[in-house]
Amino acid sequence: MPRFHGLKLDKKPLECTTQQINQSNLVPYFSKRDFNKTKEPTGSKKNEKDTIFVVQEHHSRRLHYDLRLEKEGVLKSWAVPKGIPFEPNKKRLAVEVEDHPIEYSKFEGIIPKGQYGAGTVKIWDRGIYETKEWENDIIEFFPKGKKMNGKYVLIRLKKDNNKNWLLFKGRD
Helix, strand or coil, X not given: CCCCCCCCCCCCHHHCXXXXXXXXXXXXXXXXXXXXXXXXXXXXXXXXXXXXEXXXXXXXXXXXXXXXXXXXXXXXXXXXXXXXXXXXXXXXXEEEEEEEEHHHHHCCEEECCCCCCCEEEEEEEEEEEEEEEECCCEEEEEEECCCCECCEEEEECCCCCCCEEEEEECCC
């Protein structure tokens, strides 16, 4: 078991697991939700070995698509306002949002009015993916879903607030 000295005040260092440490990545997610009012997932451990991706169609204030890639025990997430591109080199804005728990990859339902992200969420595509490159400013990945397949690239736009990325379909 890994040693995480001083990272959890309520446990001895040797009792901490990587999952408990990864939960700290979800603090922004937890702070935006009232789980007494929404049926969104609260987080649990994933057992499968494959890394998963999901795209959720999200009808909130405006229709957009949420791209989520599993990484380090959470779903790294981007809102894609104009949808997932299918043609090579067609660029789409992807705005990085807070990490979500892995079990959010199975979430479909209604987020109640007055809650963060209020509206209807349904799974648009889901599957596994392989990573060719995952750096601070570029992510190259190969999803294997029913709709998303082949090479995709996310590139961070530095001149903005560091939350804006470009998503495009690469040439396979």
